[in-house]
Structure formats: structure tokens, C-alpha cells
Amino acid sequence: MALVGFVGLSACADKDPVTNGSLESYSAEEIYQRGEYELSRGRDDKAASFFGEIERLYPYSEWAKRGLIMQAFAYHKDRNYEAARGAAQRYLDFYPADSDAAYAQYLLALSYYDQIDEVGRDQGLTFQALQALRVVIERYPDSEYARSAILKFDLAFDHLAAKEMEIGRYYLKRKNYAASINRFRVVVEQFQTTSQTPEALHRLVEAYLSLGLTEEAQTAGAILGHNYQSTEWYQDSYALLTGQGLEPKLLGDSWLASIYRQTVKGEWL
Numbered sequence: 001m002a003l004v005g006f007v008g009l010s011a012c013a014d015k016d017p018v019t020n021g022s023l024e025s026y027s028a029e030e031i032y033q034r035g036e037y038e039l040s041r042g043r044d045d046k047a048a049s050f051f052g053e054i055e056r057l058y059p060y061s062e063w064a065k066r067g068l069i070m071q072a073f074a075y076h077k078d079r080n081y082e083a084a085r086g087a088a089q090r091y092l093d094f095y096p097a098d099s100d101a102a103y104a105q106y107l108l109a110l111s112y113y114d115q116i117d118e119v120g121r122d123q124g125l126t127f128q129a130l131q132a133l134r135v136v137i138e139r140y141p142d143s144e145y146a147r148s149a150i151l152k153f154d155l156a157f158d159h160l161a162a163k164e165m166e167i168g169r170y171y172l173k174r175k176n177y178a179a180s181i182n183r184f185r186v187v188v189e190q191f192q193t194t195s196q197t198p199e200a201l202h203r204l205v206e207a208y209l210s211l212g213l214t215e216e217a218q219t220a221g222a223i224l225g226h227n228y229q230s231t232e233w234y235q236d237s238y239a240l241l242t243g244q245g246l247e248p249k250l251l252g253d254s255w256l257a258s259i260y261r262q263t264v265k266g267e268w269l
Contacts, residue, residue, distance in 0.1 A: 028054050028063035035070060044078035048087075065091075069100050072107050081111040102140035106149060109133045113152050116159055123163060129156050154193075161191035161200075168203060177207045188223075188259060198224060202233035204256070205240055214246055219256040221248030226264045 023031060031054050038047035051074060054067035072087035084107060091104040109132035112125050133156065136149035168183030180203065187200035201224040208217035221237045225248045228234050241247060250260050 023053055024057060028058040028061055028067075031057070032063050032067055032070075035067065035074070039070075039074060039077070044074045045080065048074035048078065048080070048083070052087075065095055065098070068094070069104055069107075072104060076107055076111055076114075079114075081115055084108075085111040102136065102143035102145055105132065105136050105140065106143075106145040109136055109149065109152070113156060116156060123160055126156055126160055126163075130160075157191065158194040158196065161187050161194040161196035164191070165196050165200060165203075168200070172203060172207055175210070177211050181207050185255065189255075192263070198228040198231045198233040201228070202237045205237040209240060209244065214244075215252035216254050216256055217241065218246055218249045218251050219254065219260055221246075222250050223256065223260050223263060224248065226260075 026034075031050055035047045035050035035054075038044070038050060048071045051067040051071035054061075055064045055071075058064050068087060068091045072084050072091060075081075075084035075087055088104045088108040088111065091098075092101055092108070095101060095104075109129060112129035112132055115125050116129060130153060133149045133153040136143070136145055137153065140146055164183050164186050168180045168187070171177075171180035171183065184200040184204045184207070187194070187196050188204070191197065191200075201220050204220040205217045205224070208214070208220065218241060221234075221241050224231075224234045224237050238248065250257060250264075
């Protein structure tokens with residue numbers, strides 16, 4: 001059953017299908033409908049509880065399988081991400097070949113991804129989101145969730161680069177140039193495809209000029225000019241370099257020279 005079937009709650013959800021008595025006296029379908037009823041009214045935590053009861057009372061049934069993936073959905077909707085991960089992982093453990101395994105893996109990834117903005121400088125959840133999203137992309141490339149997973153993977157990857165930039169700028173502002181260069185280097189070497197790379201190259205120009213390492217500054221400017229000439233970062237770097245009688249140009253044999261040869265000349269060996 002696809003996600004569309006899950007979130008399009010049935011007409012039965014308009015009326016509470018379980019009102020009195022012990023849940024043991026109700027069928028799996030009736031308990032499932034009660035979960036839908038709670039979802040339709042925004043009581044996601046209660047919905048998750050009812051979906052979980054199906055697994056307890058009717059284990060290994062088709063309704064238990066449907067209830068488990070719906071429990072993961074309800075927990076995620078309630079922003080109970082840890083519980084959502086647990087339910088999604090159980091689904092993957094019990095039904096790895098099921099048609100909804102792709103959605104379970106996608107929910108698992110979302111349970112990490114949706115917390116990225118909450119983690120501050122701790123990037124552990126971001127790395128876990130990337131790993132889980134990669135599984136969706138590689139294991140379920142033809143699923144309806146693959147494209148969304150790719151977009152979220154790129155955003156999470158950019159988020160990691162942005163955190164490196166934040167720390168690098170912190171050091172640069174305090175004139176701890178060596179530490180700032182290390183952070184900007186990580187962005188240029190490991191996050192080349194992100195939107196953070198142009199600024200990282202410009203900050204390298206700033207830091208190297210501050211240290212008097214003009215060859216490295218000129219090489220960073222040359223990479224920036226070749227790949228991102230239309231950006232404001234290149235204009236700022238060009239002004240810094242020419243203001244000191246320098247120009248963007250490959251010089252020396254630093255790590256940046258290797259990046260230049262790879263990205264500009266296509267020399268990977």
C-alpha cells in the first residue's frame with residue numbers, strides 16, 4: 001500500500017469506530033480505523049498507540065503490518081522522531097521485501113533529517129540523515145521517494161558545509177588564520193558541490209593574504225575566478241588581490257594547486 005493510501009483516511013475515520021470496552025473485543029480492522037480516526041483529528045500520539053495495539057493483539061497479521069508503518073507515520077507527524085525511527089526500523093526488519101519498505105526507509109531518514117536544524121553544532125544526526133537518505137536513493141531508485149531523498153540529501157550535505165563555514169568564519173574573525181584555513185579547506189576538498197564553496201575560496205584568499213602567503217591566496221582566487229567568476233565572492237577576492245598588486249593565478253605547489261589542476265585542468269593524477 002502506497003503512502004497515498006495511508007494519508008487518504010477512509011470515510012470510517014469520520015466516526016469513532018472504537019468507543020467502549022477493552023480493545024481485545026475489537027477486530028484488527030476496527031482498531032486500525034480508530035487509529036485513522038485519531039489521525040484525522042490531529043491526535044497523532046493516540047493514533048500511534050492504537051496502531052501499535054494491532055501489532056500486540058494481532059501479530060503477523062496483514063493489519064499488524066499496515067498498522068506498523070502507520071505507527072511510524074503517526075509518530076513522525078507527532079514529531080516523536082525517536083519513536084518514529086523505532087517503528088520504521090521494525091518494519092524494515094520484519095518486512096524488508098514489502099512494497100512499503102521504501103517508505104519505511106524514507107520515514108527513517110526523515111526522522112533524522114527533520115531534526116537537523118535543532119542540533120546546533122552537533123552534526124551526528126546530519127550524518128545519520130545522509131546515510132539513511134543514501135539508502136533510499138541507492139536501494140529504492142525507482143520509488144516515488146527517491147527524488148525527494150536526493151533533494152534532501154543535497155540540502156543536508158550543504159548544511160554540513162555551512163557548519164564548517166560558520167566555524168571557519170568564527171576563527172577568521174578572531175584572527176586564528178590557521179584554524180580558519182583548516183575549516184575552509186574541508187569545504188573546498190570535501191563539499192565542492194555545495195553552495196558554500198565560493199565563499200570558502202574567498203575566505204581562503206582573505207586568510208592567506210593575512211598570513212602573507214600570497215601564492216596560496218592567488219591560487220584560491222584563480223580557482224574562484226574559473227568556477228565562480230560571476231559571484232560576489234570572486235569580485236571581493238579580485239579586489240583584495242589587485243589591491244595588493246596581485247592577480248588570481250596558479251602559483252606554487254600547495255594543496256590548492258592540486259585542486260586547481262583537478263578542477264580547472266582536469267588533471268586527476
